[in-house]
Amino acid sequence: MGRPFVFINSAMSADGKISTRERKQVRISGDIDFDRMDALRAGSDAIMVGIGTVLADDPSLTVKSEKRRAERKQAGLEENPIRIVIDSKARISPDADIFKKGKGRRIVIVSESAPSSKVRELGDIATVIVAGRDKVDLVASMSKIRDIGVRRLMVEGGATLNWGMVSSGLVDEIYTFVGNLLMGGITSPTLIDGEGFTEEETIKLDLMEAEKIEEGVLLKWKLLP
Ligand SMILES: NC(=O)C1=CN([C@@H]2O[C@H](COP(=O)(O)OP(=O)(O)OC[C@H]3O[C@@H](n4cnc5c(N)ncnc54)[C@H](O)[C@@H]3O)[C@@H](O)[C@H]2O)C=CC1
Numbered sequence: 350m351g352r353p354f355v356f357i358n359s360a361m362s363a364d365g366k367i368s369t370r371e372r373k374q375v376r377i378s379g380d381i382d383f384d385r386m387d388a389l390r391a392g393s394d395a396i397m398v399g400i401g402t403v404l405a406d407d408p409s410l411t412v413k414s415e416k417r418r419a420e421r422k423q424a425g426l427e428e429n430p431i432r433i434v435i436d437s438k439a440r441i442s443p444d445a446d447i448f449k450k451g452k453g454r455r456i457v458i459v460s461e462s463a464p465s466s467k468v469r470e471l472g473d474i475a476t477v478i479v480a481g482r483d484k485v486d487l488v489a490s491m492s493k494i495r496d497i498g499v500r501r502l503m504v505e506g507g508a509t510l511n512w513g514m515v516s517s518g519l520v521d522e523i524y525t526f527v528g529n530l531l532m533g534g535i536t537s538p539t540l541i542d543g544e545g546f547t548e549e550e551t552i553k554l555d556l557m558e559a560e561k562i563e564e565g566v567l568l569k570w571k572l573l574p
Pocket residue numbers: 358359360361367368369372373374377398399400401402403405406435436437438484485486487505506507508509510511512513514538542
């Protein structure tokens with residue numbers, strides 16, 4: 350029933366790009382912002398990314414601070430939050446760092462169109478949830494992960510998943526670190542890609558916080574109904 354509290358955390362260039370035109374990960378945040386991101390991970394029940402991010406960056410999505418992992422253990426939690434990948438066709442490799450690095454539960458959410466042999470293979474190393482026919486149904490996914498106890502969900506991109514979540518009305522807050530670089534490129538992923546909104550559909554935001562961090566600025570937005 351219902352859905353978790355959902356926030357997106359992302360780093361983007363001053364011109365709004367989250368990676369280069371070759372979809373290569375670039376260091377946008379400095380150490381302080383990476384540490385802020387790590388604290389957000391440690392305080393979440395689950396961290397979710399799209400398969401595009403896994404294929405491009407191969408992130409582990411683990412909590413990096415030993416102290417924070419220890420605090421989670423003391424609180425009776427796994428060292429790492431649940432790591433969730435939205436992957437309609439089950440394209441993720443069993444060798445992905447999400448599976449190889451760190452302890453904790455992994456969930457891959459696929460659609461009914463995913464090849465059953467690959468779904469079985471993934472079932473040996475992760476919990477596989479099926480939601481949606483040709484592509485993952487994000488609304489149904491949120492309800493399913495709420496049912497297994499996820500109350501606070503951190504979404505770490507990428508651009509297509511961010512669009513899917515925002516356009517489905519599934520996001521409460523967005524935190525963007527805007528770094529001191531320009532990436533350019535009409536095909537470079539932005540914070541929110543997808544088909545985009547019409548003038549009437551645009552989503553209004555409430556600025557909760559703006560803070561200078563190192564050479565960039567952290568903006569915290571609440572999505573208005
Ligand atoms: N700077 C930053 O903070 C971050 C940057 N990135 C960058 O983002 C790029 C990846 O973004 P994308 O290619 O857009 O991939 P993505 O990570 O957003 O994954 C998109 C994929 O999710 C799957 N999906 C299934 N159902 C969906 C649904 N209902 N709605 C939306 N997606 C659904 C589709 O297969 C789709 O292709 C990479 O270049 C990566 O480096 C990713 C995370 C953070």
